[in-house]
Amino acid sequence: MPVTKMIEPILPVEKLTYLENFGHSLRAASYLYKPSSADEIFDVFKVAKQNHLTVTLRGAGRSYNDAALNGAGIIMDLTRMNKILDWNPETGMITVEPGVTLEKLWQHVLPDGWWPPVVSGTMTTTLGGCLGMNIHGKNNYRMGPIGEHVQEFTALLPTGAVMTCSPEKNGDLFYSMISGMGMLGVFTSITLKMKRVYSGLLRVKAYPVSNLHNHLNEIFLAAPDHDYTVGWLDATAGGSGMGRGQIHAAKYLHEGEDPDPQKTLRVEYQTLPATMFGFFPKASIHYFMTPFFNNPGVKLVNTAKYIAGLRKGEHLQSHAAFHFLLDYVPNWELGYGKNGLIQYQSFLPKETAEATWNEILTISQKKGMPSYLGVTKRHRPDKFLLSHAVDGFSLALDFKITIGSRDKMYAMLQDFDRIVLQAGGRFYFAKNSETSSETALQFLGEETVKRFKALKHRTDPDNLLESNLYRRVFGS
Amino acid sequence: MPSTNRNSATPLKPGKCAIIVGSAKGLGGALARKLAREGFVLGLVDRNSELLVQLCAEINAGNVGQAFPYVQDVTSYEEVPALFQKILVDLGGLDTFIYVAGILLPTTPTTYDFEKDRLMISVNALGALAWFNVVAPVFQALHSGHIVGISSVAGDRGRVGNPGYNSSKAALTTYLEALRNRLSRYGVHVLTVKPGFMDTDMLKSSPRTFWVVSPEQAAEDVYKALRQRRQTIYTLGRWGWIMFIIRHVPSVIFRRLSL
Ligand SMILES: Cc1cc2nc3c(=O)[nH]c(=O)nc-3n(C[C@H](O)[C@H](O)[C@H](O)COP(=O)(O)OP(=O)(O)OC[C@H]3O[C@@H](n4cnc5c(N)ncnc54)[C@H](O)[C@@H]3O)c2cc1C
Ligand SMILES: NC(=O)c1ccc[n+]([C@@H]2O[C@H](COP(=O)([O-])OP(=O)(O)OC[C@H]3O[C@@H](n4cnc5c(N)ncnc54)[C@H](OP(=O)(O)O)[C@@H]3O)[C@@H](O)[C@H]2O)c1
Numbered sequence: 111m112p113v114t115k116m117i118e119p120i121l122p123v124e125k126l127t128y129l130e131n132f133g134h135s136l137r138a139a140s141y142l143y144k145p146s147s148a149d150e151i152f153d154v155f156k157v158a159k160q161n162h163l164t165v166t167l168r169g170a171g172r173s174y175n176d177a178a179l180n181g182a183g184i185i186m187d188l189t190r191m192n193k194i195l196d197w198n199p200e201t202g203m204i205t206v207e208p209g210v211t212l213e214k215l216w217q218h219v220l221p222d223g224w225w226p227p228v229v230s231g232t233m234t235t236t237l238g239g240c241l242g243m244n245i246h247g248k249n250n251y252r253m254g255p256i257g258e259h260v261q262e263f264t265a266l267l268p269t270g271a272v273m274t275c276s277p278e279k280n281g282d283l284f285y286s287m288i289s290g291m292g293m294l295g296v297f298t299s300i301t302l303k304m305k306r307v308y309s310g311l312l313r314v315k316a317y318p319v320s321n322l323h324n325h326l327n328e329i330f331l332a333a334p335d336h337d338y339t340v341g342w343l344d345a346t347a348g349g350s351g352m353g354r355g356q357i358h359a360a361k362y363l364h365e366g367e368d369p370d371p372q373k374t375l376r377v378e379y380q381t382l383p384a385t386m387f388g389f390f391p392k393a394s395i396h397y398f399m400t401p402f403f404n405n406p407g408v409k410l411v412n413t414a415k416y417i418a419g420l421r422k423g424e425h426l427q428s429h430a431a432f433h434f435l436l437d438y439v440p441n442w443e444l445g446y447g448k449n450g451l452i453q454y455q456s457f458l459p460k461e462t463a464e465a466t467w468n469e470i471l472t473i474s475q476k477k478g479m480p481s482y483l484g485v486t487k488r489h490r491p492d493k494f495l496l497s498h499a500v501d502g503f504s505l506a507l508d509f510k511i512t513i514g515s516r517d518k519m520y521a522m523l524q525d526f527d528r529i530v531l532q533a534g535g536r537f538y539f540a541k542n543s544e545t546s547s548e549t550a551l552q553f554l555g556e557e558t559v560k561r562f563k564a565l566k567h568r569t570d571p572d573n574l575l576e577s578n579l580y581r582r583v584f585g586s
Numbered sequence: 587m588p589s590t591n592r593n594s595a596t597p598l599k600p601g602k603c604a605i606i607v608g609s610a611k612g613l614g615g616a617l618a619r620k621l622a623r624e625g626f627v628l629g630l631v632d633r634n635s636e637l638l639v640q641l642c643a644e645i646n647a648g649n650v651g652q653a654f655p656y657v658q659d660v661t662s663y664e665e666v667p668a669l670f671q672k673i674l675v676d677l678g679g680l681d682t683f684i685y686v687a688g689i690l691l692p693t694t695p696t697t698y699d700f701e702k703d704r705l706m707i708s709v710n711a712l713g714a715l716a717w718f719n720v721v722a723p724v725f726q727a728l729h730s731g732h733i734v735g736i737s738s739v740a741g742d743r744g745r746v747g748n749p750g751y752n753s754s755k756a757a758l759t760t761y762l763e764a765l766r767n768r769l770s771r772y773g774v775h776v777l778t779v780k781p782g783f784m785d786t787d788m789l790k791s792s793p794r795t796f797w798v799v800s801p802e803q804a805a806e807d808v809y810k811a812l813r814q815r816r817q818t819i820y821t822l823g824r825w826g827w828i829m830f831i832i833r834h835v836p837s838v839i840f841r842r843l844s845l
Binding site for chain 1: 591592594595596597598599600671674675677678679680723724726727728730
């Protein structure tokens with residue numbers, strides 16, 4: 111590869127900066143641009159083209175992997191485009207710029223008696239990022255991914271073209287840009303329909319499950335009668351307790367059930383106190399967590415949690431507390447230490463989930479690399495092109511990285527991928543960091559990958575949009 | 587299609603990136619093999635395209651590390667900015683920059699040859715400066731990175747044997763020291779390496795040799811010093827003691843020696 115031609119003006123070095131993934135386990139240096147209008151977005155594409163650089167879109171950077179990283183390329187951070195453009199409290203229809211976070215969204219609509227139809231486990235994410243990955247909530251089996259609640263969006267393509275898309279209009283782009291990991295164009299305005307709620311509270315039922323079979327069975331049974339269902343899985347428990355944990359199933363309150371909805375719908379009522387664990391200021395809680403983030407420590411904590419959770423109970427909890435508990439322990443992920451964490455999430459058909467996860471959990475414990483936190487959910491398939499959903503369940507496992515175990519853990523996760531693929535499972539591009547292009551091709555299918563690349567050729571003929579994730583899963 | 591075929595860095599396969607200038611053979615080649623074994627993604631620069639392509643093929647046939655070849659004569663200073671930009675993009679980042687390229691043109695204590703002096707200064711010193719001047723601002727902006735320069739014990743004193751070579755290495759050593767003083771406040775590490783004698787093609791033109799190390803051993807020493815963030819190392823280490831004495835020999839005596 112001899113020196114070809116001179117590449118003219120090199121971008122100003124002051125724009126260079128290191129950005130990280132959510133788990134602090136990966137970083138990449140990029141030229142950072144923060145446009146605040148569609149015109150400025152297009153200017154960034156022009157700069158990229160002139161300098162032979164690629165562009166990755168970034169919202170809040172809450173993906174666990176390399177989705178919003180672009181080594182030695184341009185990062186276009188859209189958080190400055192954070193205006194709510196239109197809100198109709200009669201119909202629940204809201205139009206926002208892509209940098210609006212879920213936090214800003216729910217705080218805007220809740221006082222009028224509405225809640226976002228789909229939210230992630232953190233409210234720090236942006237709507238652009240949520241559509242880019244087509245996020246799911248604890249109600250995926252009922253409400254589908256967030257894309258099913260998008261009425262319409264406007265996108266700017268790298269060519270400069272402006273497209274308005276809905277299920278009816280430019281449907282092929284609608285179903286591929288949502289889930290398209292920011293590779294086809296930039297959402298510049300998004301119109302969503304909110305969900306009507308009659309109280310700021312949810313009725314939450316919590317109960318223990320003693321092993322994986324019961325765990326999945328209880329989720330399966332609880333889902334049809336509940337608006338939200340989620341399981342916390344103690345991945346450190348082995349033997350007959352393998353897969354034990356706690357199920358949380360929640361329902362909205364009906365109209366009239368909450369005697370004082372005006373009060374519970376207020377934003378102040380939703381948010382947790384600043385010292386949620388009593389005396390310690392919450393910003394430093396992660397320091398107290400670090401000593402427990404090792405194999406015996408987590409086992410101890412998980413066992414204590416499991417025992418504490420044996421008491422069945424039903425309680426009322428605010429929407430924000432139910433969905434975003436982790437956000438109230440700022441920087442909890444720093445408890446994982448300086449090498450950070452990764453998440454391994456697999457989606458499996460209901461028929462094969464139990465056997466598959468039994469195998470995976472057994473392997474991780476045998477190899478001495480148990481996950482410290484497992485979360486289970488119920489899912490249903492959807493129509494979006496790069497879909498991660500199945501008629502079944504998902505299990506998300508958090509792993510702490512230690513320098514000495516990297517290679518061993520890599521090999522283990524590659525084994526997991528093979529096991530999951532064999533069981534007809536799928537993966538999620540917002541989470542897994544080690545998925546190979548072969549694995550991606552297998553679960554998406556050649557037809558899907560071909561269609562995606564054809565669409566990309568149409569919307570981005572110069573291949574300006576690329577991310578580390580795209581190169582990893584769609585490269586070579 | 588993605589623009590390069592580099593291996594993606596992931597949390598479990600972090601694949602750091604390095605550029606090695608003067609890497610087709612000798613110490614540069616040994617460093618390339620060493621860093622590849624450590625999982626690095628490498629941009630290898632040299633003027634010897636045939637050897638370079640061979641080395642990259644050898645590295646890419648293994649299952650760790652990755653290497654891309656770039657042909658440049660380091661005295662084509664004006665090519666450096668664009669080439670650097672291209673390598674950055676191809677590698678997807680840069681953690682370590684190593685300048686190894688060097689020539690030793692033999693002379694005798696009684697001959698004078700401007701052409702040889704000029705060439706040695708151009709390759710050993712000016713070539714390095716052309717690269718440092720594009721690498722340093724990037725590392726400074728990022729508050730991170732390692733810069734390594736392969737200088738020589740020959741830069742510690744001016745001696746009768748080869749004034750041009752001595753001065754080229756003295757310039758390199760001093761420049762690296764200045765860079766270190768500029769950049770350490772930004773968290774950038776600058777390492778000066780002073781080999782004594784290494785068993786490479788260059789050694790063939792040296793008159794007297796002893797304490798010779800293999801380039802592989804020297805590469806191990808450099809890698810260790812990189813990890814320990816050392817400022818200056820000699821390889822072999824015992825050269826440190828010898829050069830300490832030599833640096834302190836008063837001129838009245840030094841003039842009379844045939845060192
Ligand atoms: C604690 C925690 C809990 C989570 N829980 C869930 C969960 O329950 N369910 C779930 O589905 N996910 C969950 N996630 C993952 C998270 O919701 C997704 O990674 C989401 O995409 C992050 O949004 P972001 O704004 O940070 O986007 P980023 O991570 O910055 O970007 C995500 C993708 O969107 C693209 N993108 C960003 N902006 C735009 C735009 N304007 N136009 C086009 N593309 C764009 C990017 O290029 C990238 O590919 C969780 C993450 C964390 C950290
Ligand atoms: N060997 C020793 O005893 C010794 C002792 C002290 C210091 N050093 C220093 O260590 C470094 C490495 O030396 P070495 O022993 O490994 O030497 P080497 O085997 O000759 O390797 C030097 C490399 O630099 C390349 N190079 C030379 N001039 C170049 C130019 N103008 N443009 C691009 N590449 C060029 C050479 O390419 P070509 O093959 O095309 O020339 C070769 O690949 C040098 O800086 C040297 O001064 C060596």
